[in-house]
Amino acid sequence: MDRYYHHFEDKEENKLEYTTIFKTYQDEIEKFIETELQQRMPLFSMNNFVKQLTLRRSDLEGEVFDVLLTFSDFLEFKNLMLDYKKEKEGFNIQLSMGLVVTSLSNMNI
Numbered sequence: 001m002d003r004y005y006h007h008f009e010d011k012e013e014n015k016l017e018y019t020t021i022f023k024t025y026q027d028e029i030e031k032f033i034e035t036e037l038q039q040r041m042p043l044f045s046m047n048n049f050v051k052q053l054t055l056r057r058s059d060l061e062g063e064v065f066d067v068l069l070t071f072s073d074f075l076e077f078k079n080l081m082l083d084y085k086k087e088k089e090g091f092n093i094q095l096s097m098g099l100v101v102t103s104l105s106n107m108n109i
Contacts, residue, residue, distance in 0.1 A: 002088075008078065022074055
């Protein structure tokens with residue numbers, strides 16, 4: 001992601017280079033996951049895994065599944081890259097930094 005996030009812009013129009021970056025991302029992630037899972041499960045099939053992710057998309061929750069969906073869904077991938085770019089460039093707002101939690105029992109209400 002570090003190699004490519006700077007190419008992405010938060011605009012509706014997609015640049016042609018996004019397609020090349022997406023394909024490279026897909027290939028690298030799929031190869032890594034497939035290699036790791038085949039070492040643990042010799043009958044693992046990446047094609048079947050991707051199909052199941054796509055078919056069961058509405059049943060899956062959590063960050064792990066969001067990331068897994070990025071290698072089968074271009075818009076998810078683009079959003080991931082834009083979020084990563086915001087984080088790397090310091091544009092994510094950290095609301096937790098200014099929050100203070102106070103017990104209501106300590107207040108004179």
